[in-house]
Amino acid sequence: MTKVISIINQKGGVGKTTSTVNLGYALASSGKKILVIDLDPQGNASTGLGIDIDKREKTIYEFLVNRNSDPNDFAINTLNENLDIICANVELSGFETEVASESKRAFYLKEVIQQIKQKSQYNQILIDCPPSLSLLTIMSLVASDSVIIPLQTEFFALEGVSQLIKTIERVKQSLNPNLIIQGVILTMFDKRNKLSGQVEEEARKYFGSKVYKTVIPRNVRISEAPSHGLPVILYDENSTGSVAYKELSNEILSQKDLDIEAA
Numbered sequence: 001m002t003k004v005i006s007i008i009n010q011k012g013g014v015g016k017t018t019s020t021v022n023l024g025y026a027l028a029s030s031g032k033k034i035l036v037i038d039l040d041p042q043g044n045a046s047t048g049l050g051i052d053i054d055k056r057e058k059t060i061y062e063f064l065v066n067r068n069s070d071p072n073d074f075a076i077n078t079l080n081e082n083l084d085i086i087c088a089n090v091e092l093s094g095f096e097t098e099v100a101s102e103s104k105r106a107f108y109l110k111e112v113i114q115q116i117k118q119k120s121q122y123n124q125i126l127i128d129c130p131p132s133l134s135l136l137t138i139m140s141l142v143a144s145d146s147v148i149i150p151l152q153t154e155f156f157a158l159e160g161v162s163q164l165i166k167t168i169e170r171v172k173q174s175l176n177p178n179l180i181i182q183g184v185i186l187t188m189f190d191k192r193n194k195l196s197g198q199v200e201e202e203a204r205k206y207f208g209s210k211v212y213k214t215v216i217p218r219n220v221r222i223s224e225a226p227s228h229g230l231p232v233i234l235y236d237e238n239s240t241g242s243v244a245y246k247e248l249s250n251e252i253l254s255q256k257d258l259d260i261e262a263a
């Protein structure tokens with residue numbers, strides 16, 4: 001059974017891509033077969049996993065347009081034998097307007113993922129969402145079993161969260177009744193900053209046990225790694241960021257379906 005997970009938050013720069021790339025790599029290292037789908041025209045997940053996106057033609061954009069294509073033309077193996085990625089680049093930014101008049105457009109990524117499931121046996125598909133609640137994000141929610149929400153432990157962290165939850169609820173009611181919130185990741189935690197602790201407290205009050213115990217610290221190695229096209233776990237294995245993402249991946253692996261109540 002392939003689990004499809006959206007890494008989502010419409011707020012920009014909260015750690016969606018960093019979490020997708022590092023969890024993808026950590027889960028793959030634990031022996032799980034992982035596909036990362038880069039669904040952001042910025043293409044940061046692709047670059048972060050060492051792919052030169054300007055040279056890629058077979059991107060998620062083309063797959064969304066030609067939904068009966070062979071997934072093997074799109075998924076490329078990278079950095080670990082268990083880790084594949086379907087890339088994105090700026091071409092994807094025109095998609096929403098191009099399909100604006102098509103009534104089934106919210107289901108296009110779901111169709112693509114069904115096609116992938118027929119051909120490959122991934123344990124998990126992680127979708128790196130763009131910072132918006134646009135069609136791309138809605139398609140991702142429609143195609144997913146669950147969502148993981150990264151929250152930056154800074155002022156305004158919870159701003160916009162109620163809108164995100166409303167969007168998830170709306171998709172649940174009309175397009176994907178089985179969608180659940182799987183977990184919330186606290187990112188860029190700075191233990192010297194009182195605010196980080198306050199935001200953690202607030203988030204745990206709001207989301208309860210959905211907030212992962214493992215908190216991702218602010219760590220300069222995490223921010224350096226993408227410019228080398230590497231997850232931090234490969235860039236600096238012993239850094240605090242690397243250790244945290246490995247721990248988080250173990251926490252996610254130990255999550256039983258029963259622990260994950262409906263959103």
Ligand SMILES: Nc1ncnc2c1ncn2[C@@H]1O[C@H](COP(=O)(O)OP(=O)(O)OP(=O)(O)O)[C@@H](O)[C@H]1O
Binds near residue numbers: 013017044188
């Ligand atoms: N724990 C961390 N410590 C230090 N820097 C971090 C950490 N997590 C992320 N960053 C840096 O913060 C920036 C934003 O992170 P990231 O790109 O993962 O966010 P995002 O939510 O995907 O952004 P966008 O909304 O633009 O897609 C990046 O430069 C990243 O390297």
Ligand SMILES: [Mg+2]
Binds near residue numbers: 016017018040128130
């Ligand atoms: Mg991103």
